[in-house]
Amino acid sequence: MRDMVKAFKALADDTKIRIINLLLERECCVCEVMQVLDISQSKASRHLSSLYDAGFLRLRKDGLWSLYSLDKEGMRDYMSLLVEAVTGGLRGNKVAEQDRERLRNAERLGPSYVERMRTENKGR
C-alpha cells in the first residue's frame, strides 16, 4: 500500500506529468528536461529522482549525463496502468504536445545553458 501511495504521489504534480510525457517520447538527460520544460536544473533533477525513487524510471549514466527513461519492464503492473492513464489523459493536450515537439528539436549539448538559465531566470 505504501508503495502504491508513493506512486500516486510521484505523479501528483504538474511538472512530473510533463516529464513522464517527455519520457514517453524517448530517454532524456536532466539538461534536456530542464531546457524543454524551461525549468531550473535542481527542479528537473529532483523530479526525475523522485520518479526514479517511486520506481517509474531507469537510470543510465553516460559520461557527465544521467539518462532517465521509463522502466517499462521493471515497473509494477499497476504502475504501468498509471503511465497509461497519463498517456490517455494527455491525448490532445496542448502543453504536452508542445513539450514533445520541443523535445524533438532539442539538442543534448547546447551552449552553456547553466549560465543562460542564471540570467534568464532573473526576476521570476
Added chain:
Amino acid sequence: MRDMVKAFKALADDTKIRIINLLLERECCVCEVMQVLDISQSKASRHLSSLYDAGFLRLRKDGLWSLYSLDKEGMRDYMSLLVEAVTGGLRGNKVAEQDRERLRNAERLGPSYVERMRTENKGR
C-alpha cells in the same frame, strides 16, 4: 492537465486508497467508512468529498445518509485506469482484504457511534 494532477492527488493518500477499496465492494455511507476504517467522522467525510470533487464518486442522499459510490460511468477514461490500478495494486493486500471483510459485516445503523468514537478516541 490540472484535472489529471487533481486525480492523482486525490489518490495519493493511504486513507483514500482504502476508501476506494471499500467502494469497489459497494456503495457506502460516511458512517460505514468511518466505522470500517476506524477513523474519525470528519476524516471520513472530508476524504469522501475530496474524492467526489476529483470526479471519482457519485453522491446520493437518502434521508440522513450521504451515500457515495464509484462513478464508473461518469468518470473520465484515465480515471478509470487509476481505479483499475488501485484494484490491481491492492490484490493480495492484507489491510485491503481485511477492510472489505469488515465492510461485509458492517451494519449501516450501528449504536450511537458518534459517542463511541468520542470516548474510544480519547488519547490517540
Added chain:
DNA sequence: TCCTTATATGCATATTGCTGCATCTATGCA
C-alpha cells in the same frame, strides 16, 4: 417544536511537498 442522528465545515496545527539558491560531487578534457 425539540431532540437525536448523520454529515459537513471553520479553525488551528502538524506534516509534507515544491522550489530557488548556493554549493558540492563527479566526469571529461586541456
Added chain:
DNA sequence: TGCATAGATGCAGCAATATGCATATAAGGA
C-alpha cells in the same frame, strides 16, 4: 593538475494537505 560542465543535494521559505476538535446544518421522529 586545473577548469568547465552535468547533475545532486542541503537549506530555507512557501504552499498545500491532513487531521482533530468543536460546531453548524439538515433530516427524521417524538
